[in-house]
Amino acid sequence: MGSSKILTGTFLGYALPGLFRVVSELEFQSVNLLVALFIWVKILPMMINIDFAKIIDFRSSPKGILLTLIINWIIKPFTMAMLGILFFEIFFSSLLSPEDSKQYIAGMILLGLPLYSYGICLE
Structure with a gap:
Protein backbone atom coordinates (compact mmCIF):
# COMPACT_ATOMS: atom_id res chain seq x y z
CA MET A 1 0.00 0.00 0.00
CA ASP A 51 -7.71 12.30 28.68
CA PHE A 52 -6.43 15.34 30.57
CA ALA A 53 -8.25 14.29 33.77
CA LYS A 54 -6.06 11.18 33.98
CA ILE A 55 -2.88 13.25 33.66
CA ILE A 56 -3.62 14.92 37.00
CA ASP A 57 -4.22 11.48 38.56
CA PHE A 58 -0.67 10.24 37.79
CA ARG A 59 0.34 10.62 41.46
CA SER A 60 -1.65 7.53 42.40
CA SER A 61 0.48 5.39 40.07
CA PRO A 62 3.69 7.22 39.12
CA LYS A 63 5.60 4.14 37.90
CA GLY A 64 4.46 4.48 34.28
CA ILE A 65 5.38 8.16 34.07
CA LEU A 66 8.73 7.61 35.78
CA LEU A 67 9.60 4.71 33.49
CA THR A 68 8.69 6.77 30.43
CA LEU A 69 10.75 9.73 31.64
CA ILE A 70 13.79 7.54 32.37
CA ILE A 71 13.63 5.78 29.00
CA ASN A 72 12.95 8.95 26.97
CA TRP A 73 15.38 11.31 28.69
CA ILE A 74 18.21 9.05 29.93
CA ILE A 75 18.38 5.74 28.11
CA LYS A 76 17.45 6.80 24.56
CA PRO A 77 19.74 9.86 24.22
CA PHE A 78 22.77 8.04 25.61
CA THR A 79 22.05 4.99 23.47
CA MET A 80 21.83 7.19 20.38
CA ALA A 81 25.06 8.96 21.37
CA MET A 82 26.84 5.61 21.73
CA LEU A 83 25.48 4.40 18.39
CA GLY A 84 26.51 7.69 16.77
CA ILE A 85 30.04 7.43 18.12
CA LEU A 86 30.26 3.78 17.08
CA PHE A 87 29.13 4.40 13.51
CA PHE A 88 30.40 7.90 12.73
CA GLU A 89 33.71 7.89 14.60
CA ILE A 90 34.66 4.22 14.19
CA PHE A 91 32.92 2.48 11.29
CA PHE A 92 32.55 5.46 8.92
CA SER A 93 35.44 7.61 10.17
CA SER A 94 37.27 7.30 6.84
CA LEU A 95 34.23 8.63 4.97
CA LEU A 96 33.49 11.69 7.13
CA SER A 97 35.42 14.70 8.33
CA PRO A 98 35.62 15.13 12.13
CA GLU A 99 33.29 18.14 11.91
CA ASP A 100 30.68 16.20 9.94
CA SER A 101 31.02 13.27 12.31
CA LYS A 102 30.20 15.50 15.30
CA GLN A 103 27.21 16.97 13.47
CA TYR A 104 25.86 13.50 12.67
CA ILE A 105 26.32 12.41 16.28
CA ALA A 106 24.42 15.51 17.45
CA GLY A 107 21.65 14.62 15.00
CA MET A 108 21.48 11.07 16.36
CA ILE A 109 21.18 12.41 19.91
CA LEU A 110 18.37 14.74 18.83
CA LEU A 111 16.59 11.82 17.20
CA GLY A 112 16.77 10.01 20.54
CA LEU A 113 15.14 12.86 22.47
CA PRO A 114 11.36 13.00 22.84
CA LEU A 115 11.05 16.30 20.96
CA TYR A 116 7.39 15.65 20.23
CA SER A 117 6.68 16.83 23.78
CA TYR A 118 7.71 20.30 22.58
CA GLY A 119 5.60 20.13 19.43
CA ILE A 120 8.62 19.30 17.27
CA CYS A 121 8.40 16.27 15.01
CA LEU A 122 11.43 15.00 13.11
CA GLU A 123 9.68 12.26 11.21
Missing part, protein backbone atom coordinates in the same frame (compact mmCIF):
# COMPACT_ATOMS: atom_id res chain seq x y z
CA GLY A 2 2.81 2.41 0.87
CA SER A 3 4.69 1.66 -2.34
CA SER A 4 1.61 2.52 -4.41
CA LYS A 5 1.54 5.96 -2.76
CA ILE A 6 5.21 6.46 -3.56
CA LEU A 7 4.66 5.41 -7.17
CA THR A 8 1.61 7.69 -7.44
CA GLY A 9 3.59 10.63 -6.06
CA THR A 10 6.48 9.94 -8.42
CA PHE A 11 4.13 9.71 -11.40
CA LEU A 12 2.35 12.94 -10.44
CA GLY A 13 5.71 14.66 -10.03
CA TYR A 14 6.61 13.80 -13.61
CA ALA A 15 3.13 14.52 -14.96
CA LEU A 16 2.56 17.83 -13.12
CA PRO A 17 5.95 19.38 -12.33
CA GLY A 18 4.50 22.90 -12.23
CA LEU A 19 2.08 21.98 -9.47
CA PHE A 20 4.83 20.49 -7.34
CA ARG A 21 7.03 23.54 -7.96
CA VAL A 22 4.23 25.79 -6.65
CA VAL A 23 3.71 23.51 -3.63
CA SER A 24 7.44 23.56 -2.85
CA GLU A 25 7.39 27.38 -2.86
CA LEU A 26 4.58 27.61 -0.28
CA GLU A 27 6.92 28.37 2.60
CA PHE A 28 6.92 30.56 5.66
CA GLN A 29 10.07 30.83 7.78
CA SER A 30 11.57 27.84 5.90
CA VAL A 31 8.57 25.64 6.75
CA ASN A 32 6.49 24.24 3.91
CA LEU A 33 2.91 25.19 4.72
CA LEU A 34 1.36 22.17 3.04
CA VAL A 35 3.63 19.79 4.95
CA ALA A 36 2.83 21.62 8.20
CA LEU A 37 -0.89 21.31 7.49
CA PHE A 38 -0.66 17.57 6.81
CA ILE A 39 1.43 17.01 9.94
CA TRP A 40 -1.29 18.70 12.00
CA VAL A 41 -3.94 16.60 10.26
CA LYS A 42 -1.93 13.51 11.25
CA ILE A 43 -1.25 14.59 14.87
CA LEU A 44 -4.58 16.23 15.79
CA PRO A 45 -6.55 12.98 16.27
CA MET A 46 -3.92 11.74 18.73
CA MET A 47 -4.06 15.04 20.63
CA ILE A 48 -7.85 14.94 20.83
CA ASN A 49 -7.80 11.46 22.40
CA ILE A 50 -5.78 12.64 25.42
Whole structure:
Protein backbone atom coordinates (compact mmCIF):
# COMPACT_ATOMS: atom_id res chain seq x y z
CA MET A 1 0.00 0.00 0.00
CA GLY A 2 2.81 2.41 0.87
CA SER A 3 4.69 1.66 -2.34
CA SER A 4 1.61 2.52 -4.41
CA LYS A 5 1.54 5.96 -2.76
CA ILE A 6 5.21 6.46 -3.56
CA LEU A 7 4.66 5.41 -7.17
CA THR A 8 1.61 7.69 -7.44
CA GLY A 9 3.59 10.63 -6.06
CA THR A 10 6.48 9.94 -8.42
CA PHE A 11 4.13 9.71 -11.40
CA LEU A 12 2.35 12.94 -10.44
CA GLY A 13 5.71 14.66 -10.03
CA TYR A 14 6.61 13.80 -13.61
CA ALA A 15 3.13 14.52 -14.96
CA LEU A 16 2.56 17.83 -13.12
CA PRO A 17 5.95 19.38 -12.33
CA GLY A 18 4.50 22.90 -12.23
CA LEU A 19 2.08 21.98 -9.47
CA PHE A 20 4.83 20.49 -7.34
CA ARG A 21 7.03 23.54 -7.96
CA VAL A 22 4.23 25.79 -6.65
CA VAL A 23 3.71 23.51 -3.63
CA SER A 24 7.44 23.56 -2.85
CA GLU A 25 7.39 27.38 -2.86
CA LEU A 26 4.58 27.61 -0.28
CA GLU A 27 6.92 28.37 2.60
CA PHE A 28 6.92 30.56 5.66
CA GLN A 29 10.07 30.83 7.78
CA SER A 30 11.57 27.84 5.90
CA VAL A 31 8.57 25.64 6.75
CA ASN A 32 6.49 24.24 3.91
CA LEU A 33 2.91 25.19 4.72
CA LEU A 34 1.36 22.17 3.04
CA VAL A 35 3.63 19.79 4.95
CA ALA A 36 2.83 21.62 8.20
CA LEU A 37 -0.89 21.31 7.49
CA PHE A 38 -0.66 17.57 6.81
CA ILE A 39 1.43 17.01 9.94
CA TRP A 40 -1.29 18.70 12.00
CA VAL A 41 -3.94 16.60 10.26
CA LYS A 42 -1.93 13.51 11.25
CA ILE A 43 -1.25 14.59 14.87
CA LEU A 44 -4.58 16.23 15.79
CA PRO A 45 -6.55 12.98 16.27
CA MET A 46 -3.92 11.74 18.73
CA MET A 47 -4.06 15.04 20.63
CA ILE A 48 -7.85 14.94 20.83
CA ASN A 49 -7.80 11.46 22.40
CA ILE A 50 -5.78 12.64 25.42
CA ASP A 51 -7.71 12.30 28.68
CA PHE A 52 -6.43 15.34 30.57
CA ALA A 53 -8.25 14.29 33.77
CA LYS A 54 -6.06 11.18 33.98
CA ILE A 55 -2.88 13.25 33.66
CA ILE A 56 -3.62 14.92 37.00
CA ASP A 57 -4.22 11.48 38.56
CA PHE A 58 -0.67 10.24 37.79
CA ARG A 59 0.34 10.62 41.46
CA SER A 60 -1.65 7.53 42.40
CA SER A 61 0.48 5.39 40.07
CA PRO A 62 3.69 7.22 39.12
CA LYS A 63 5.60 4.14 37.90
CA GLY A 64 4.46 4.48 34.28
CA ILE A 65 5.38 8.16 34.07
CA LEU A 66 8.73 7.61 35.78
CA LEU A 67 9.60 4.71 33.49
CA THR A 68 8.69 6.77 30.43
CA LEU A 69 10.75 9.73 31.64
CA ILE A 70 13.79 7.54 32.37
CA ILE A 71 13.63 5.78 29.00
CA ASN A 72 12.95 8.95 26.97
CA TRP A 73 15.38 11.31 28.69
CA ILE A 74 18.21 9.05 29.93
CA ILE A 75 18.38 5.74 28.11
CA LYS A 76 17.45 6.80 24.56
CA PRO A 77 19.74 9.86 24.22
CA PHE A 78 22.77 8.04 25.61
CA THR A 79 22.05 4.99 23.47
CA MET A 80 21.83 7.19 20.38
CA ALA A 81 25.06 8.96 21.37
CA MET A 82 26.84 5.61 21.73
CA LEU A 83 25.48 4.40 18.39
CA GLY A 84 26.51 7.69 16.77
CA ILE A 85 30.04 7.43 18.12
CA LEU A 86 30.26 3.78 17.08
CA PHE A 87 29.13 4.40 13.51
CA PHE A 88 30.40 7.90 12.73
CA GLU A 89 33.71 7.89 14.60
CA ILE A 90 34.66 4.22 14.19
CA PHE A 91 32.92 2.48 11.29
CA PHE A 92 32.55 5.46 8.92
CA SER A 93 35.44 7.61 10.17
CA SER A 94 37.27 7.30 6.84
CA LEU A 95 34.23 8.63 4.97
CA LEU A 96 33.49 11.69 7.13
CA SER A 97 35.42 14.70 8.33
CA PRO A 98 35.62 15.13 12.13
CA GLU A 99 33.29 18.14 11.91
CA ASP A 100 30.68 16.20 9.94
CA SER A 101 31.02 13.27 12.31
CA LYS A 102 30.20 15.50 15.30
CA GLN A 103 27.21 16.97 13.47
CA TYR A 104 25.86 13.50 12.67
CA ILE A 105 26.32 12.41 16.28
CA ALA A 106 24.42 15.51 17.45
CA GLY A 107 21.65 14.62 15.00
CA MET A 108 21.48 11.07 16.36
CA ILE A 109 21.18 12.41 19.91
CA LEU A 110 18.37 14.74 18.83
CA LEU A 111 16.59 11.82 17.20
CA GLY A 112 16.77 10.01 20.54
CA LEU A 113 15.14 12.86 22.47
CA PRO A 114 11.36 13.00 22.84
CA LEU A 115 11.05 16.30 20.96
CA TYR A 116 7.39 15.65 20.23
CA SER A 117 6.68 16.83 23.78
CA TYR A 118 7.71 20.30 22.58
CA GLY A 119 5.60 20.13 19.43
CA ILE A 120 8.62 19.30 17.27
CA CYS A 121 8.40 16.27 15.01
CA LEU A 122 11.43 15.00 13.11
CA GLU A 123 9.68 12.26 11.21
